[in-house]
Amino acid sequence: MPSNLRPSTAELLFPSVLTPETLETAAGPVAVRLDDASLEAVARCHEYLHTCVAEGREIYGTTTGFGPLVVYAGQDEGADQCENVLSHLEVGQGRDLDPPVARAALLTRLWSLARGRSGVAPDAVEALVAMLGTTFAPVIPEYGSVGASGDLAPLAHAIRSLQGRGDAYLGTTRMPADKALAEAGLRPVRLTGRDALGLVNGTSVTAAVxxxxxxxxxxxxxxxxxxxxxxxxxxxxxxxxxxxxxxxxxxxxxxxxxxxxxxxxxxxxxxxxxxxxxxxxxxxxxxxxxxxxxxxxxxxxxxxxxxxxxxxxxxxxxxxxxxxxxxxxxxxxxxxxxxxxxxxxxxxxxxxxxxxxxxxxxxxxxxxxxxxxxxxxxxxxxxxxxxxxxxxxxxxxxxxxxxxxxxxxxxxxxxxxxxxxxxxxxxxxxxxxxxxxxxxxxxxxxxxxxxxxxxxxxxxxxxxxxxxxxxxxxxxxxxxxxxxxxxxxxxxxxx
The missing domain is CATH 1.20.200.10 (Fumarase/aspartase (Central domain))
Structure with missing residues (x-):
């Protein structure tokens, strides 16, 4: 076990009710267990997304551009489309959120995605689970969200940290994100399909804070x-x-x-x-x-x-x-x-x-x-x-x-x-x-x-x-x- 990783001090089972007090447990490592039904729902929804795309259905953010550019086609490849959404949203300014606040935001995002209605890949959900089991925290700047169409900019910065880009925290120490991931025993998250949009297109920072x-x-x-x-x-x-x-x-x-x-x-x-x-x-x-x-x-x-x-x-x-x-x-x-x-x-x-x-x-x-x-x-x-x-x-x-x-x-x-x-x-x-x-x-x-x-x-x-x-x-x-x-x-x- 890496020296900066300590045993989880809390355990959460999904589905269960996420409360304000539960959010406070995310300040330290927390073991999140998703039940079989939830894992199956995530996988089934992800497969359904691919079926819809194969059928030629128009799906916002997957086959289209974002926001007012919805009338244009998006990138052809899923990984490129993920980069497409993150690159234009990496615009946050201001001080970093405290690591416990950033971690609470990603716990909240996990609680939404694990309900199996977003079409993200199981790997994206599992990446959040793995992160929460360590002391890793993304760097999230305070300003950039207007609280509509989700907390796009703050969460885009969070996902960049999980990709090993920019900076992150391990415990209370700020360092390059790739180094923090390595020391926490985490792999950079790889995104495809609708993963990036699903990870950022919600008010999880607002709700967690x-x-x-x-x-x-x-x-x-x-x-x-x-x-x-x-x-x-x-x-x-x-x-x-x-x-x-x-x-x-x-x-x-x-x-x-x-x-x-x-x-x-x-x-x-x-x-x-x-x-x-x-x-x-x-x-x-x-x-x-x-x-x-x-x-x-x-x-x-x-x-x-x-x-x-x-x-x-x-x-x-x-x-x-x-x-x-x-x-x-x-x-x-x-x-x-x-x-x-x-x-x-x-x-x-x-x-x-x-x-x-x-x-x-x-x-x-x-x-x-x-x-x-x-x-x-x-x-x-x-x-x-x-x-x-x-x-x-x-x-x-x-x-x-x-x-x-x-x-x-x-x-x-x-x-x-x-x-x-x-x-x-x-x-x-x-x-x-x-x-x-x-x-x-x-x-x-x-x-x-x-x-x-x-x-x-x-x-x-x-x-x-x-x-x-x-x-x-x-x-x-x-x-x-x-x-x-x-x-x-x-x-x-x-x-």
Whole structure:
């Protein structure tokens, strides 16, 4: 076994439901097992494609040119036609996608192709399976897709990497793709027939990126709930704002669930008796904000999961009905809308975290603790810098809330005369999810600092456990920036 190849740490059986959390397993090697029925379906569809071609049927991208050039004939040889599609789509720009994101995109593409409706050769499907079993990741640039007719440019770059052209990653090391393939024990993929178009003509980057964002945002709702409970515990708030009767009257199940989680986390909480009857909205209405976030994410989860498990390609082949269907199952509008919703949801949860941090550092509202939680105000400045950085982060998130899903610009010689920009919507949602982690890390560090400078230790066991888990993240031997990132990592595991 090559030195850079390690045993698979996860195993997936196809067919099974691909979820946002499953996508995260693709960060490392994953063994994908296709059942016999799926392998047979792929082979049967591939044979049907060749039958259709032999019969002289017109099939988009196989016998024709691409996009608006569909009225012209394509290359005569299958391998040349594959080169024909990839060569004009190798146009991406921008930074590389992180290797785990690139690998998740190809796992998603595999899930579509393995349903046996795309006409690709079994070898093309098996190449994706083999790649996912290693630490190989293609280099995929961020920009180039408009989220219609599939993520053509990003996936074209991915396939070039699998051919051994351009660059790729092995683990976290960027190197020439042919070298990465060799060290991973992989052979360059050879394409013919409809293989290249089948590999690129779907919204798999969009769906995968949105799925990864969604998995993190689900964690962040739990983290936001845990930090709200810890804030109430440190300040000694009255827990009345979590009373079940309030949420029975409201009628929103997700909000009631967030309130129930807060009550559970505050079990054993003893109010200080010094707080006002009603807390500011950053505490009193936190269940409503987090509950609304959970509702939005529940909708997004249905949309993204449907997309991850559907077939995005054109045309589709139905051998059992003798049908070749040309349509638009590459148009990522559903995920575009869902990703924009995730972006706005993340921004409001970030607003909550930033305002809770502001409450905590203010002596007028934090029970008289030192300003900015300094140990010796003026001689040190506590979490003053942490709050400044948090302000920068939350404004960056707000600026990103311009929706992508309706930013249509006609392109492709007016073949693609309306487009959804779902890929950019998904990238924004993932960026929002990652930034929200840092805002929660900032609030967590401030909560830890508050107890360090004299705030009471929470009396609820669940809150005390979170506080103790955060303890080692703050140290005089590390910068506040490192502490914030360490706290975000702890919260992902502890909540």
């Amino acid at each position: 949105a799925g990864l964002a969604l998995a993190q945002l689900h964690r962040s709702v739990r983290v936001g709930t845990a930090l709200t409970a810890l804030l109430a515990g440190v300040l000694g708030c009255r827990p009345d704002f979590t009373a079940p009767e309030i949420f029975e009257a409201l009628g929103h199940d997700d909000t009631a669930e967030r309130a129930a989680d807060l009550r559970a986390r505050l079990a054993g909480h003893e109010p200080s008796g010094t707080r006002a009857l009603q807390e500011p909205y950053t505490l009193r209405c936190a269940p409503h904000i987090l509950g609304a976030a959970a509702t939005s994410l529940r909708h997004a989860r249905q949309v993204v999961t449907d997309d991850l498990n559907g077939i995005s390609d054109n045309p589709l082949f139905f051998p059992e009905r003798d049908v070749v269907a040309h349509g638009g199952n590459f148009f990522g509008q559903q995920v575009a809308f869902a990703a924009d919703l995730m972006t706005n949801t993340a921004a409001q949860v970030a607003n909550l975290a930033e305002r809770q941090l502001d409450l905590l550092i203010d002596p007028r509202r934090n029970g008289g603790l030192n300003p900015v939680l300094a140990e010796d105000p003026g001689r040190d400045h506590g979490v003053q810098g942490v709050q400044l950085a948090a302000t920068s982060l939350v404004v960056a998130m707000r600026r990103d809330t311009t929706p992508s899903a309706m930013q249509s610009v006609p392109t492709n010689f007016h073949n693609q005369d309306i487009v959804p920009f779902g890929t950019q919507a998904a990238f924004t949602a993932l960026r929002q999810a990652r930034t929200l982690r840092l805002l929660h890390g900032s609030l967590a560090v401030a909560l830890r600092q508050a107890v360090h400078v004299g705030a009471r230790r929470p009396t609820a066991d669940a809150c005390a456990q979170v506080l103790d888990a955060l303890g080692p993240t703050v140290s005089r031997d590390r910068s506040w920036a490192v502490s914030v990132r360490a706290a975000a990592d702890v919260l992902d595991r502890a909540c």
